[in-house]
Amino acid sequence: MASQKRKDTIDWTEYFMAMAFLAAKRSKDPSTQVGACIVNEDKRVVGIGYNGFPTGCSDDEFPWSKTSDNPLETKYLYVCHAEVNAILNKNSTDVKNCTMYVALFPCNECAKIIIQSSIREVVYMSDKHAHKEHTVAAKRMFDAAGVKYTQYKPPHSQIVIDFTEIDWDSLNQVPATPKKTNPIDDEVSMSKLSLKEGP
Numbered sequence: 001m002a003s004q005k006r007k008d009t010i011d012w013t014e015y016f017m018a019m020a021f022l023a024a025k026r027s028k029d030p031s032t033q034v035g036a037c038i039v040n041e042d043k044r045v046v047g048i049g050y051n052g053f054p055t056g057c058s059d060d061e062f063p064w065s066k067t068s069d070n071p072l073e074t075k076y077l078y079v080c081h082a083e084v085n086a087i088l089n090k091n092s093t094d095v096k097n098c099t100m101y102v103a104l105f106p107c108n109e110c111a112k113i114i115i116q117s118s119i120r121e122v123v124y125m126s127d128k129h130a131h132k133e134h135t136v137a138a139k140r141m142f143d144a145a146g147v148k149y150t151q152y153k154p155p156h157s158q159i160v161i162d163f164t165e166i167d168w169d170s171l172n173q174v175p176a177t178p179k180k181t182n183p184i185d186d187e188v189s190m191s192k193l194s195l196k197e198g199p
């Protein structure tokens with residue numbers, strides 16, 4: 001049995017950003033999956049969310065299209081943004097002074113809600129819409145309101161959780177036989193954490 005503490009762990013920022021990306025895996029949006037994770041000053045996760053239609057608005061009935069002659073047949077009028085869902089899903093009284101970890105730089109509408117809910121910092125991965133007005137406006141508001149934003153540069157290129165590699169003895173647990181009926185089972189059949197060095 002090893003007696004030294006493990007050193008190849010993920011740091012806090014990787015941990016919270018990975019949670020945001022794990023949440024994004026729940027999104028049904030075929031083109032852009034966004035996840036957001038809100039963390040308080042004690043490094044406790046207080047809210048998590050991903051982009052999707054409101055409760056009761058079926059993923060199978062509402063449109064996922066980006067374009068249509070009829071705007072009512074595009075997703076944009078219906079989809080709740082990940083940041084808003086994370087704030088609404090909070091399990092604390094408020095999200096004052098929290099940090100939001102998010103896959104994509106927030107749009108202007110999310111920026112307003114982030115500011116008004118007193119989130120102090122945003123850590124984002126992608127800035128793919130940096131040139132678009134909604135991002136420029138979001139940054140302008142963050143700058144004015146004193147919300148810090150930082151692009152995340154992952155130290156590892158992968159965080160892999162592989163259930164087939166887990167050290168079951170260490171958990172004193174007999175593994176359940178993985179079901180192979182659905183391809184998604186293979187995709188999410190993960191447990192042991194392994195890390196690959198970043199680019």
Ligand SMILES: O=c1ccn([C@H]2C[C@H](O)[C@@H](COP(=O)(O)O)O2)c(=O)[nH]1
Pocket residue numbers: 029031032033034050051052066075079080081082083104105106107110
């Ligand atoms: O701040 C944001 C901005 C966008 N989203 C979501 C909303 C949509 O589901 C997609 C954007 O779709 P595109 O096909 O890339 O136009 O991302 C969000 O959650 N938060």
Ligand SMILES: [Zn+2]
Pocket residue numbers: 081083106107108109110111
């Ligand atoms: Zn938004």
